[in-house]
Amino acid sequence: MVIRIAAVGDVHLDEDVVGRFRPALEELPECADVLLLAGDLTRHGTEAEARCVATEFGGLAVPVVTVLGNHDHQCDQVPQVVKVLEDAGITVLEGNGVVLDCAGGRLGIAGVKGFGGGFAGRCASDFGEPEMKAFVRTTTDSADRLGAALRSLDCDMLVALTHYSPVPDTLAGEPLEIYPFLGSYQLGQAIDSAPTALAVHGHAHAGTERGTTPGGVRVRNVAHPVIKQAYSVFHVGDQLDTDQVSPIGQSGSQRSWS
Ligand SMILES: [Fe+2]
Ligand SMILES: [Fe+2]
Numbered sequence: 001m002v003i004r005i006a007a008v009g010d011v012h013l014d015e016d017v018v019g020r021f022r023p024a025l026e027e028l029p030e031c032a033d034v035l036l037l038a039g040d041l042t043r044h045g046t047e048a049e050a051r052c053v054a055t056e057f058g059g060l061a062v063p064v065v066t067v068l069g070n071h072d073h074q075c076d077q078v079p080q081v082v083k084v085l086e087d088a089g090i091t092v093l094e095g096n097g098v099v100l101d102c103a104g105g106r107l108g109i110a111g112v113k114g115f116g117g118g119f120a121g122r123c124a125s126d127f128g129e130p131e132m133k134a135f136v137r138t139t140t141d142s143a144d145r146l147g148a149a150l151r152s153l154d155c156d157m158l159v160a161l162t163h164y165s166p167v168p169d170t171l172a173g174e175p176l177e178i179y180p181f182l183g184s185y186q187l188g189q190a191i192d193s194a195p196t197a198l199a200v201h202g203h204a205h206a207g208t209e210r211g212t213t214p215g216g217v218r219v220r221n222v223a224h225p226v227i228k229q230a231y232s233v234f235h236v237g238d239q240l241d242t243d244q245v246s247p248i249g250q251s252g253s254q255r256s257w258s
Helices: 048-057 078-087 131-154 176-181 185-191
Strands: 002-008 034-038 064-067 096-102 105-111 156-162 196-201 210-212 218-220 232-237 243-244
Touching: 002 131, 002 156, 002 196, 034 105, 034 156, 034 196, 048 078, 064 105, 064 156, 096 131, 105 131, 131 156, 131 185, 156 185, 156 232, 196 232, 218 232
Parallel strands: 002 034, 034 064, 105 156, 156 196, 196 218
Antiparallel strands: 002 232, 096 105, 210 218, 232 243
């Protein structure tokens, strides 16, 4: 029993980029049961850019499940962005989950944007000024909701989808000084609180593809500037947890984004 999961993040679509992923996306049914989008779908989170995302990722032959990223919040149009995506048939997760019936079994996906805070020995703490407490509590709340969603799903295979990173491994290549703004160990703890088979995230454009939570869960940074292809494909199953080399090659824009 194997479930095939395609994933990409940080596509940062606008009208200049829309269309570049579509040829590769049309081939998804041949290699994947579902497509996960790890946030930063847009450049500035406008409703107009969301329509570009809907054009690019709507109407595909496989289900599409996403979380939003920090860029998708930039213009304070999150409700409008979510509505455009959902009207295009894309499932938007934020502290909740969905179970999909795939040929290889029931796939549970729990998703949350996540937030920063840092990692063991180098993290912000819930102490001092109200602004610092608010920062840390945003992360704690996000991680708590991810963990609760993961533990609530009745499924055969469980995947965690975030924008911010749950581990420092996949940040390698980014400046150490900005790690606390790229993810939090609390997301990793949430992932380890359930029998998660795979965790995918984005956000760290200069990071590294592969990592592992302290509990041994496979973590993959699928930010487009990292994977340098339209999507990566991962297999999860009873006997086989593997990363597949996408047959799609180097589709998608190679321009760099902040
Ligand atoms: Fe990004
Ligand atoms: Fe981001």
